[in-house]
Amino acid sequence: MTRYLFGQVFSLVLTLWVVLTLVFLAVRALPGDAATIMGGIDSSAASIAEMRQALGLAATLGEQYIGFLGDLVKGDMGDSIRERRPVSAVLLDRVPVTLTLAAMAFVISLVFGLGLGLLAGLRPGGFFDKLTTGFATVALSLPEFWFGFILILVFAVQLGWFPVLGLPPTGLSLRSSWHLLLPAVTLAIPRAAQLARLGRARVLEERSSDYVRTARSKGLSAGSVGRHIASNALPGVVPLLALELGGLLTGTIVVEQVFGLPGLGATLLGGISARDYPVVQGVTILAVAIYVGVNWLADVTQLVADPRLRAPT
């Protein structure tokens, strides 16, 4: 198992390097650069060249690449061109909103998704099964931001329980975190649907296995049979959970836009339109690192949770 994990870490590093290179190249392939954008259409070629020099964009691609990788190894993601301060400081400002949002969405989708999935699977054809199937069908055939519209219309406009837009001027705090509830539910809807679907399928699979029949025939209560089923069915959900958790960070891009939240998504979009290379690189690297890291953790979790997978192959 140790060797397997080391192999995983090695291929992880290799993948990350290819990803970093792709990100570096992609960002520089954006049409125009920060100097042309900041200069505007009226500026002369000379003043743009001067600005490019000042912004450090005049170096060759190779020099920039070596500088980029070198700084990154030292944990330095460069300075934001637009905000003129380290990218890490920019990210640190924006991460709390996105992370809180993602965490809330994750908990909501976990509780509702797995709960519905288990209830549906334990009683095929019953009320919860129909509810789950219907919910999943609708939730997965619309873009998540559309549910945001509906939530705003119902809970912010009609009922007036939540603000229509964003955070209060004081920013994110314990008291204002409930402002994030509608966006978090929006993000959670399609993810809960996927979890519910998979959870249901896994439970149905386990229900028809021999050990469940044995447990039933020796007279175990429905509750303890359910517990047996759950503990066998749940490890199979972990990879999807990881994909979902990693995907939450990009899901927030659109949802932040709908609710006007100052998070990582807004930073990324702003960075792209201003050709702020270091910021786009920083957000992307952070998102990919979390995505890859979470998926790797999921592999490990699955090995821990399901002893059958540990057998040498």
Added chain:
Amino acid sequence: MTRTRVGLVLFAAMVLATIFAGPLGRYDPLKPDYTARYAPVSAAHPLGTDGLGRDVFARSLAGGRVSLVVALSATALTMLLGCSLGVLAAGVGGATDTVLARFFDALLAFPGFLLILLAVAVLGGGSAQTVMAMGIAGSPLYFRLARSFARSELRSEYVTAARALGASHSRQMLRHAVPNFAGSLLVQGASTAAAFLLVEASLSYLGLGVPLPTPSWGNVLQDARSFLTRQPWAAVGPGLFLAAASLSFQFISDGLREHLDRRG
């Protein structure tokens, strides 16, 4: 089979409606009418009008045509790209296989939507660019599927038999192996089309997909966000069209899968 039928009927209805909305419709989806700004829902305007007085129903149907074309062409591109390279990697093997597999693995390390977003930004918005971006970002899945299907089919007895009878490499692959897994890829393709409809909507919502004034479901919804409290139906309506289209793809995919399972 009924599911497939429902899916096909729904899909045909969407296609016909979006095609004939232009010539038969009462309103031009692009022409502003400043005397009818924010008209309420009525028989004349089933979904009301937007801030420029354009009929939202007409815009939803016209947008549907663009969205469907974008999603379907992106699906075709992504399958073509992923499957052909996957089959190539499995057939040729060696260094080609390793390099291709490594490259697609790296693409898979990106969260899907982020990859599409970066690709669209690099290619510089527009409908064709959106198709290309989604085509590239979706291809790793098809590369993996096609490669693993092709590898396992190549080891099967009927391909060995074909080889023994003197079939060339490409004939073993294209005439014998590929037809045996093409169906499974098609099932996946229908659900990718459903997903791409949602992706197009999200991209255009961010202003990175289909550029205005051309309507698409995404940018009609983006527009609707700015007067959401005033004209809720302008946001709800296009969403329902979008849901119907993506449901139809999902039904077709489910139906095809059942059909293959029964046969298999």
